[in-house]
Amino acid sequence: MEEGYKENCGLNVNPMGTRSPPKQLTSATSVLGEIQLAATNLKTPTKPQEWNNADPWTPTANLKMLISAASPEIRNREREILEEQFSGDELEKVLPSRKEKSLGLLCHKFLARYPSYPNPAVNNSICLDEVAGELSVERRRIYDIVNVLESLHMVSRLAKNKYIWHGRLNLGKTFEALKKVGEGNQYGEQIQLLKKREQDEFDSQNSPNPETPKPLVKHPEVGFVELPGLEFRAASVNSRKEKSLRVMSQRFVMLFLVSAPRIVSLEVAAKILIGEDQLEDLDKSKFKTKIRRLYDIANVLTSLNLIKKVHVTEEKGRKPAFQWTGPESFSDDQDSENRSSPTALTPVAIDLRSPKENCAKNLFASGGKTFTRHQSLIKLAKSIENDRRKINSAPSSPIKTGDGSSSAASKMAQLAAICKKQLQQCRDQTKVKLKVSTCKVKSTLKQPGGSDKNQTPRCLSPTYCQAFPLLQPHPNTAPPYAVILQPPHTQTLSDVPPTLGYTNPSDLQAPSDGDDQSTQERGPKRQHETDRGCTSKRIKGSVVDDVTESALPVTPKGFHSLQENFFRTPGGMSCSPPESARKLDVGTDD
């Protein structure tokens, strides 16, 4: 059982003994206290802190070890406590499931900490240790996220353990650059070639045919695509550039940007990204590894609302794929428009001061009519902010939180849980209101930024507001509600008629066949499923069916859907759906 917690338990697992000196950590509580002191030290590294003199380590080393070790330690301790209190089935229910630990959810939490459009004039540095600690994950996982974000120039590496947050400021340029490189590398052609080859192979299965190797277009090795001013600052990154998740992530995005329709199957992506010139060389483990990495990348991109999971059914069967849900065009105008939007700007200045406050804001974008924050949430948010202050700011704030349970980490979990609950309730409302709101949505979508700005809830992006008329309480229905913490359960939008006005493919999912869970997966066995209840869309002989959201497997659909609106960038970033929808419907082949 403890297999997965090796790192958590054994701080000296690493045979090199490098970063994991044995250190007695008595309890989560004391660890938290130490973290807070340590984090204080982080802000003022030159100033000596109240370190235990007996400790032979330097404060910095101590600090780093503590931060990197503490969160696993806390989790481990929490787990032990749970194991003491529960057993068997109960324990299973209480322990975080695999899904709750997913990279997608983690990425959501990460993104929630920072504003989409930060003020570049302010210090937007990210300390990986700190983030890992606050999100209660190993730093390794943060790297996964940061690498993908870096590939989109949403962050850039400043120094060891330090990154700068750029948010979506550079996204437009990045996409533009990636698209150019993708086109230059003829990725579109390669995709077509691969598809054609598959088709041929399938055909030749029926009428055996001396296999004719059809080498793909040989493409020059694509290095990391940099933007002026955002070049890598550390050579370390360059050294592993070629194989890195960063490069892979960029290439993956390129595939979407150059393909039409903007759907790429994992298999095709893996094949192209492997950089193969001859598929014959494609050894299976390499392929599997590539697929694993693609899932990692896809999870992060999904959290960014740039792609979403779909399935395509082709001759060979039903295959996992991803559909681009990011912007269709990346003009700077859109970007600047977004940034200049009062609703977009307002939160930025505030957010920069406090990632966690920002997180709470993003999760509970309140202030509007849509969400009435329950008193407990306000307390929670305040409490989190207090924690943050203790950790981050005051060198003169030696106060320890006496109670380990108030750790930021567990609060994050609570926030997420509460958020889930809220989202579910919103969805309930949505189901009812979708029908009556259709026209409104349509008209709103036509005028980004809407004419209704006065009613725009603060802290919400314009897009959020565009999408959220759907969620606004109907005068005659649900009043502001209290949040009750309880395990979320899956709900679907399956009762939403497919003919409803289209807001966004991810806001209004293609209706599934009712059972959200069952529609999500499970490959080849379901090849025949195009005649299931679900709405499938044909693309050039392929069928895109059950547009699922398993790339954010953790949460009920509603959570994801709503979060998309929370995190979606304003304006141009989100108003593309009708276009892609059209493509889907008519099988456009540009």
Add this chain to the structure above:
DNA sequence: GCCTCCCGCCAGCTG
């Protein structure tokens, strides 16, 4: 049984 992807080992590299 397959898809998905968490987890953490460990090597490369930097500061």
Add this chain to the structure above:
DNA sequence: CAGCTGGCGGGAGGC
């Protein structure tokens, strides 16, 4: 040379 970084693949949860 401590420790940051991240490639990599085993293996397990979920369906």
